[in-house]
Amino acid sequence: DDSVVRRDRFSGGPARDFLSSLAADERIFAADLAVDRAHVVMLAEQGIVDGDDAGAILAALDDIEDDGHGALPDGEDVHEAIETAVIERVGPEGGRMHTARSRNDEVAACIRYRLREDVLDLLETVVDAREQLLAVAAEHTETVMPGYTHLQPAQPTTVAHWLCSYEEALARDTGRLLDAYGRVNQSPLGGAAFAGTPFDIDRERTAELLGFDGLVENATDAAAARDFLVETTAATATLATTLSSLAEDVVVFASKGHVDLADDYASTSSIMPQKKNPDTLELVRGRTGDATAGLEGLLTTLKGLPRAYNRDLQRAGRHAWDAIDSVSESVEVAVGAVATADWPEAVLAEAAGDGFATATGVADLLAQAGVPFRTAHELVASAAADSDDPGFAELDAASEDVLGESLTAYVPREEVEAALSPAESVAMRDSRGGPAPEAVEQSLSRATEALAAD
Numbered sequence: 001d002d003s004v005v006r007r008d009r010f011s012g013g014p015a016r017d018f019l020s021s022l023a024a025d026e027r028i029f030a031a032d033l034a035v036d037r038a039h040v041v042m043l044a045e046q047g048i049v050d051g052d053d054a055g056a057i058l059a060a061l062d063d064i065e066d067d068g069h070g071a072l073p074d075g076e077d078v079h080e081a082i083e084t085a086v087i088e089r090v091g092p093e094g095g096r097m098h099t100a101r102s103r104n105d106e107v108a109a110c111i112r113y114r115l116r117e118d119v120l121d122l123l124e125t126v127v128d129a130r131e132q133l134l135a136v137a138a139e140h141t142e143t144v145m146p147g148y149t150h151l152q153p154a155q156p157t158t159v160a161h162w163l164c165s166y167e168e169a170l171a172r173d174t175g176r177l178l179d180a181y182g183r184v185n186q187s188p189l190g191g192a193a194f195a196g197t198p199f200d201i202d203r204e205r206t207a208e209l210l211g212f213d214g215l216v217e218n219a220t221d222a223a224a225a226r227d228f229l230v231e232t233t234a235a236t237a238t239l240a241t242t243l244s245s246l247a248e249d250v251v252v253f254a255s256k257g258h259v260d261l262a263d264d265y266a267s268t269s270s271i272m273p274q275k276k277n278p279d280t281l282e283l284v285r286g287r288t289g290d291a292t293a294g295l296e297g298l299l300t301t302l303k304g305l306p307r308a309y310n311r312d313l314q315r316a317g318r319h320a321w322d323a324i325d326s327v328s329e330s331v332e333v334a335v336g337a338v339a340t341a342d343w344p345e346a347v348l349a350e351a352a353g354d355g356f357a358t359a360t361g362v363a364d365l366l367a368q369a370g371v372p373f374r375t376a377h378e379l380v381a382s383a384a385a386d387s388d389d390p391g392f393a394e395l396d397a398a399s400e401d402v403l404g405e406s407l408t409a410y411v412p413r414e415e416v417e418a419a420l421s422p423a424e425s426v427a428m429r430d431s432r433g434g435p436a437p438e439a440v441e442q443s444l445s446r447a448t449e450a451l452a453a454d
């Protein structure tokens, strides 16, 4: 009786559940069916399995697909369970499906096949997020806001410039994911256990049928390599880190009343009735831990594994899936929160000058008029030391001290006064990539082109 034979193959006694990855393999159920189909078609084309048997196996696979993962018989993993289900439907001839392959190349092919889809989905989410950030930025090129270093008021900037800084980081995250995708998308199928097969298989054909771009050439590397998971998870963790900074900025802005989150993205307190908290963004920040844990877990699982296949590998994929699932949601929530938030323009403009944030602009103005920058810096610093909010009078007094003459010997009073205004301070900084509205317009069009190319 076949079923007795099949059940015996799934050994383990009390460790059966421990050995089995069947439940977690639901993620690669569809991938395994695709890999099975490609392999069977190739075996038939190569005359390794006859057409009738191949047809029966393919029909059984359709039937198994219709029944779904939940209907699979018991097994060590999805590969074994599907083979068992094929044999149940086709009889012993169904067992020809596993000619010239091993679960080792099979599972590697399944993970790559499924991961491709996950990476593409994540990429779509990131590209969509970038689109949203650029759209919001386009509306806020003139919305002046405070800019910080060390969380201290530094120089006025704009909401658009701040948003573009994250869009550009997300563009690099996109690049890293695309780069990883190229190496995910290589077929290990046909490597068999690790050492090839005597059958006259056509590896290029299965790769083509499965949409892979090329082969993992060496049969041992094909079965053993999981670095494609590492780089995908690393790119995901890097993306999560970008998002965590965005989230942290918004949490800080919200604490100062510099942004008003839409109710959809805010949370309240069960006791303090007045509270509106940025919990969604704190969770985005927190989920960075899921992604970095995934990377750490994966690297630890893989470290020091000997060639070729070892069962530890059964624990590798989940780290990548967990990281990707967690971070995909983070992208949507973080960018949704930013895109729906209200930026209180008057409050931001007022705050943009706090802490004498226009100081650098005044020093730049003097340096443009020929004063050595270090001397200009000293002059403005001396005015700042004497007053929290120096105006022309204080700066002029500092000029008498440092330069021995009035500021107006270098720059007309109106220009100094203009430089003290946050909006003017922003407008002055029109260097490429700077926050002046025209500079941001140009950056926006470059970013929009780059986005279209991705």
Ligand code: ARG
Binding pocket: 021, 076, 077, 078, 103, 104, 107, 309, 311, 313, 314, 315
């Ligand atoms: N389920 C396993 C995995 O996910 C594949 C099984 C290979 N098993 C083996 N004993 N060679 O890695």
